Amino acid sequence: MKKIEKILQKEELEKEDLVYLLSLEDDDEIELLRQKAEKVLFDFVGNKVFYRGLIEFSNICTSDCFYCGIRKSNAKPSRYSLSEEEIIEQAKQCADLGYGSIVLQSGERSDEKFVSFVEKTVKKIKENSISEKLPDGLGITLCVGEQSEENYRRLYNAGAHRYLLRIEATNPILFEKIHPPSQKYETRIQALKALKKVGFQVGTGVMIGLPEQSYEDLAGDILFFKEMDIDMLGMGPYLVHNETPFAKYSDYYEKNKEKIYKLGLKMIALCRIFLKDVNIASTTALEAMHECGREDGLSFGANVIMPQLTPIYRRKEYLLYEGKPCMELSAEEFNISISNKIASIGRVVGRDLWGDSKHALKKTESK
Numbered sequence: 001m002k003k004i005e006k007i008l009q010k011e012e013l014e015k016e017d018l019v020y021l022l023s024l025e026d027d028d029e030i031e032l033l034r035q036k037a038e039k040v041l042f043d044f045v046g047n048k049v050f051y052r053g054l055i056e057f058s059n060i061c062t063s064d065c066f067y068c069g070i071r072k073s074n075a076k077p078s079r080y081s082l083s084e085e086e087i088i089e090q091a092k093q094c095a096d097l098g099y100g101s102i103v104l105q106s107g108e109r110s111d112e113k114f115v116s117f118v119e120k121t122v123k124k125i126k127e128n129s130i131s132e133k134l135p136d137g138l139g140i141t142l143c144v145g146e147q148s149e150e151n152y153r154r155l156y157n158a159g160a161h162r163y164l165l166r167i168e169a170t171n172p173i174l175f176e177k178i179h180p181p182s183q184k185y186e187t188r189i190q191a192l193k194a195l196k197k198v199g200f201q202v203g204t205g206v207m208i209g210l211p212e213q214s215y216e217d218l219a220g221d222i223l224f225f226k227e228m229d230i231d232m233l234g235m236g237p238y239l240v241h242n243e244t245p246f247a248k249y250s251d252y253y254e255k256n257k258e259k260i261y262k263l264g265l266k267m268i269a270l271c272r273i274f275l276k277d278v279n280i281a282s283t284t285a286l287e288a289m290h291e292c293g294r295e296d297g298l299s300f301g302a303n304v305i306m307p308q309l310t311p312i313y314r315r316k317e318y319l320l321y322e323g324k325p326c327m328e329l330s331a332e333e334f335n336i337s338i339s340n341k342i343a344s345i346g347r348v349v350g351r352d353l354w355g356d357s358k359h360a361l362k363k364t365e366s367k
């Protein structure tokens with residue numbers, strides 16, 4: 001029996017197994033990994049794909065992450081914030097399209113004006129989205145960065161019930177290499193713990209294919225997700241943005257594109273196999289690298305898609321990386337195209353549902 005077959009038969013994978021599987025290069029072997037991930041997905045989660053309409057409501061950011069196109073030191077994008085009315089309109093469209101949940105994402109800010117704006121908007125969305133199809137309103141996921149525990153509590157009490165905060169890299173040394181000294185690894189960990197304490201279903205994730213990132217680092221990321229008892233994952237390949245300090249890695253990136261893409265898919269598969277019942281998003285960054293990126297992500301074990309609901313005229317100001325897809329596609333057009341893609345790989349769409357992860361639901365049931 002080949003080494004990969006032996007490993008895939010194990011009940012529990014160890015770190016060295018994860019490292020080995022991340023290093024697979026042979027397409028037939030990668031296909032075996034994909035099949036295993038798909039089986040675990042069907043056994044533990046089912047074949048439904050859940051949508052979250054993504055509203056990038058502001059690109060104003062106080063952070064300066066070396067890789068990100070909306071970092072505060074990049075003077076190129078004109079900075080915007082959608083009004084409460086605009087956000088509510090997008091949220092209503094989301095509910096009309098049958099997406100049971102939205103993600104409100106923005107650059108990182110923790111000033112009172114910002115936090116109270118988000119708090120108020122969340123309350124309004126909840127009130128405005130109660131319908132026969134959604135008796136508890138739209139499910140709301142927030143992705144607005146590091147905040148104090150008190151702020152997290154306010155946002156939770158306003159009606160948001162899921163929160164995404166990527167750790168970006170769980171190796172503290174790598175984390176330090178990709179962030180300025182003012183952004184601390186320990187603060188990020190404390191923020192993740194505070195989110196859990198407050199009661200949010202918590203999602204995190206990393207960038208895959210960062211310069212100087214090893215297979216051991218990525219295997220460590222997967223172990224971290226388990227240890228932190230994470231409910232949702234949003235991970236994607238790292239992509240260069242030319243107006244960032246990491247533009248210096250353009251050559252590295254160009255040379256390794258294919259490898260990074262495959263690594264992104266292998267990470268999804270391994271997280272599915274290792275964590276089993278969490279929600280995993282097939283992210284925009286995958287599609288930015290390959291036109292079949294979203295379907296590939298799903299067939300490697302992801303079960304969540306985040307269609308763009310940011311108004312088209314604002315999307316070009318929210319470029320975290322270059323090559324972002326669907327810049328001109330209306331929500332309706334995207335809906336048709338993604339629904340066809342999902343059907344083409346034998347999966348079904350979970351409409352008008354919040355689509356919480358089985359992992360999170362199990363925890364609530366046992367309380």
Ligand code: 5AD
Nearest residue numbers: 067068166237238239241285320321
């Ligand atoms: N490439 C890939 N992902 C990126 N993000 C930010 N910049 C990039 C980039 N250049 C991701 C980060 C962040 C999420 C919103 O987008 O992981 O948490």
